[in-house]
Amino acid sequence: FKSYTITLLPGDGIGPEVVSIAKNALLRVSSIEGFELKFKEMPMGGAALDLTGVPLPEDTLSAAKDSDAVLLGAIGGYKWDNNEKHLKPETGLLQLREGLKVFANLRPATVLPQLVDASTLKKEVAEGVDLMVVRELTGGIYFGKPRGLSTNEFGEECGFNTEVYAAHEIDRIARVAFETARRRRGKLCSVDKANVLEASMLWRRRVEKLASEYPDVELSHMYVDNAAMQLVRNPKQFDTIVTNNIFGDILSDEASMITGSIGMLPSASLGESGPGLFEPIHGSAPDIAGQDKANPLATVLSAGMLLKYGLGEEKAAQRLDSAVLDTLNRGFRTGDIYSAGLVRYFLISFL
Amino acid sequence: FKSYTITLLPGDGIGPEVVSIAKNALLRVSSIEGFELKFKEMPMGGAALDLTGVPLPEDTLSAAKDSDAVLLGAIGGYKWDNNEKHLKPETGLLQLREGLKVFANLRPATVLPQLVDASTLKKEVAEGVDLMVVRELTGGIYFGKPRGLSTNEFGEECGFNTEVYAAHEIDRIARVAFETARRRRGKLCSVDKANVLEASMLWRRRVEKLASEYPDVELSHMYVDNAAMQLVRNPKQFDTIVTNNIFGDILSDEASMITGSIGMLPSASLGESGPGLFEPIHGSAPDIAGQDKANPLATVLSAGMLLKYGLGEEKAAQRLDSAVLDTLNRGFRTGDIYSAGLVRYFLISFL
Ligand SMILES: CC(C)[C@H](C(=O)O)[C@@H](O)C(=O)O
Ligand SMILES: CC(C)[C@H](C(=O)O)[C@@H](O)C(=O)O
Numbered sequence: 045f046k047s048y049t050i051t052l053l054p055g056d057g058i059g060p061e062v063v064s065i066a067k068n069a070l071l072r073v074s075s076i077e078g079f080e081l082k083f084k085e086m087p088m089g090g091a092a093l094d095l096t097g098v099p100l101p102e103d104t105l106s107a108a109k110d111s112d113a114v115l116l117g118a119i120g121g122y123k124w125d126n127n128e129k130h131l132k133p134e135t136g137l138l139q140l141r142e143g144l145k146v147f148a149n150l151r152p153a154t155v156l157p158q159l160v161d162a163s164t165l166k167k168e169v170a171e172g173v174d175l176m177v178v179r180e181l182t183g184g185i186y187f188g189k190p191r192g193l194s195t196n197e198f199g200e201e202c203g204f205n206t207e208v209y210a211a212h213e214i215d216r217i218a219r220v221a222f223e224t225a226r227r228r229r230g231k232l233c234s235v236d237k238a239n240v241l242e243a244s245m246l247w248r249r250r251v252e253k254l255a256s257e258y259p260d261v262e263l264s265h266m267y268v269d270n271a272a273m274q275l276v277r278n279p280k281q282f283d284t285i286v287t288n289n290i291f292g293d294i295l296s297d298e299a300s301m302i303t304g305s306i307g308m309l310p311s312a313s314l315g316e317s318g319p320g321l322f323e324p325i326h327g328s329a330p331d332i333a334g335q336d337k338a339n340p341l342a343t344v345l346s347a348g349m350l351l352k353y354g355l356g357e358e359k360a361a362q363r364l365d366s367a368v369l370d371t372l373n374r375g376f377r378t379g380d381i382y383s384a385g386l387v388r389y390f391l392i393s394f395l
Numbered sequence: 396f397k398s399y400t401i402t403l404l405p406g407d408g409i410g411p412e413v414v415s416i417a418k419n420a421l422l423r424v425s426s427i428e429g430f431e432l433k434f435k436e437m438p439m440g441g442a443a444l445d446l447t448g449v450p451l452p453e454d455t456l457s458a459a460k461d462s463d464a465v466l467l468g469a470i471g472g473y474k475w476d477n478n479e480k481h482l483k484p485e486t487g488l489l490q491l492r493e494g495l496k497v498f499a500n501l502r503p504a505t506v507l508p509q510l511v512d513a514s515t516l517k518k519e520v521a522e523g524v525d526l527m528v529v530r531e532l533t534g535g536i537y538f539g540k541p542r543g544l545s546t547n548e549f550g551e552e553c554g555f556n557t558e559v560y561a562a563h564e565i566d567r568i569a570r571v572a573f574e575t576a577r578r579r580r581g582k583l584c585s586v587d588k589a590n591v592l593e594a595s596m597l598w599r600r601r602v603e604k605l606a607s608e609y610p611d612v613e614l615s616h617m618y619v620d621n622a623a624m625q626l627v628r629n630p631k632q633f634d635t636i637v638t639n640n641i642f643g644d645i646l647s648d649e650a651s652m653i654t655g656s657i658g659m660l661p662s663a664s665l666g667e668s669g670p671g672l673f674e675p676i677h678g679s680a681p682d683i684a685g686q687d688k689a690n691p692l693a694t695v696l697s698a699g700m701l702l703k704y705g706l707g708e709e710k711a712a713q714r715l716d717s718a719v720l721d722t723l724n725r726g727f728r729t730g731d732i733y734s735a736g737l738v739r740y741f742l743i744s745f746l
Binding site for chain 1: 471480483485489515516517520536537539542543544547549551552553554555556557558559560561562563588590591592593594595596597598619620621623624625626627628629641642644645646647648649651652653657
């Protein structure tokens with residue numbers, strides 16, 4: 045009889061309400077599929093700041109490390125926007141990623157037939173989009189040193205950060221990307237700015253080098269500015285995209301908006317070993333928190349990724365994913381106006 | 396009797412053919428408006444590499460510096476793609492920007508009523524888009540030091556770049572942006588990643604500080620990942636956007652693709668004083684070079700920006716811009732299949 049421990053980090057804004065729905069769905073699915081889930085809820089982000097004074101308490105990180113997988117709602121809100129850097133909710137999230145060593149962030153952007161109208165792109169451009177952004181998550185300019193604010197030789201204020209990648213950091217994310225592409229449609233596009241940045245030149249060279257180990261994957265390279273254009277021009281040309289932390293931040297958000305269904309998009313962050321981190325890609329939406337308006341399906345689909353990538357419970361993952369599709373087919377077609385209560389009802393009944 | 400010297404840098408691919416059409420239009424417009432233009436054509440990019448071994452010969456840079464304005468076609472091509480960094484056409488372009496000290500890059504993205512169908516965005520989302528990206532062009536990660544490829548303490552290959560901004564660099568681009576917004580619809584959105592990067596925190600703080608000098612401009616801030624989404628979701632919300640070099644590279648290309656008319660979009664790069672640099676935002680498109688297929692209107696509109704921002708010849712600029720509109724109204728509505736010969740014919744006849 046299998047048993048897993050899941051750390052729940054509801055976080056801020058709509059985080060708690062969407063996590064609670066996903067938790068119930070996970071419970072139900074585990075009892076159907078015959079394994080046990082134990083949940084441990086811990087504070088994180090603004091909620092942790094208010095409670096403990098830091099955005100990622102030590103207890104939260106160690107609970108996360110000790111569990112089999114971590115499900116995060118969302119963090120942040122106006123209240124903490126002007127906090128100093130080390131007291132920002134976002135800093136807690138970066139510490140969590142670093143602490144769990146989850147260097148590979150998988151962000152699918154899929155246009156479901158039921159939701160094609162939600163995209164601002166023309167139907168013929170949006171329909172059938174099904175891509176995966178593999179974003180490097182624990183390196184690059186997010187973590188590079190030196191960084192800081194200082195006074196330069198002319199007595200002038202300066203802000204600086206370092207974009208840096210070592211060969212092994214590129215290799216390991218590239219491997220995840222090649223493997224991902226292999227299990228999808230076999231096409232990998234590596235995005236960089238190798239015509240300007242040395243960090244990107246190394247990136248391109250290492251990715252190129254690994255390609256010989258994946259002869260079944262068709263590799264191409266694209267500059268980041270062009271990728272930002274191509275996602276708008278013809279997103280269907282992409283299968284799997286691999287890129288660095290900051291470009292991945294930008295392009296995965298752009299890709300998600302192209303689907304028009306940001307309330308539907310999950311993400312998984314994985315390391316070499318140890319628990320993965322699963323979270324919807326949307327934010328904490330403080331404006332609509334507590335009003336039963338937030339679309340919980342991105343978090344439910346994140347729980348699906350948790351079952352699949354985090355626990356290896358593929359059947360349970362499939363059950364959850366199809367309950368989401370059934371719920372959509374029941375008529376929940378807009379991403380904006382929602383009755384979370386109704387979604388909850390149908391979701392559970394379709395499991 | 397006024398006389399100006401213009402340096403022409405046709406460059407590579409379709410560069411020469413589009414520059415030649417813009418040159419003729421400039422000549423015609425100058426004779427109508429009663430000033431003289433002297434042209435000096437110099438090699439640049441891949442063409443210069445083939446001719447002289449470097450992508451920006453000293454003679455080219457000094458001719459550019461000595462002139463009243465510089466009109467560039469496009470640079471780059473497969474042939475030079477694998478060159479070492481200092482022998483890339485792109486490096487020549489960066490050296491030109493640095494040499495001319497053109498720190499402010501203005502990139503309009505406008506959806507003309509005649510061309511609204513060219514956008515991949517739904518008509519109601521695309522129509523009426525009229526925004527301007529003000530991109531910092533001579534600082535940030537493009538030029539920051541230290542940079543390079545090296546071996547780290549573990550004997551491993553590393554690539555690194557430095558994102559760095561000093562207060563005065565932020566202030567001067569912010570001023571250009573506030574002035575630009577003031578002459579447009581009075582809304583400025585500053586884009587950064589201040590929740591993660593110190594360079595962005597300083598950026599936000601300096602822009603915020605200057606805002607009090609422009610009480611007539613409504614300032615907002617947005618994270619770059621959100622901006623990449625909002626451009627897809629609702630581009631009409633933007634009037635003027637100001638951002639750093641790399642974010643500006645990505646967002647201005649995304650914005651241009653949103654218009655669907657990349658063959659129609661000009662740009663201006665301006666410094667504190669000295670000649671400005673004017674160029675279409677499209678690339679050198681080697682595939683269609685020499686076939687009379689390239690849309691020359693982006694370069695013609697760049698010549699319009701040259702007249703306006705570079706020479707202060709507002710009337711001539713307006714004449715050129717309306718000839719472009721008349722040419723479009725004559726029926727040239729697609730950005731892809733073009734008869735440059737016909738465009739040339741109508742353009743000149745409408746001047
Ligand atoms: C909140 C922020 C620090 C974070 C990031 O930039 O990584 C977010 O935008 C994301 O993409 O998960
Ligand atoms: C060619 C390249 C160096 C350049 C840049 O990145 O600035 C181009 O993309 C642009 O936007 O003008």
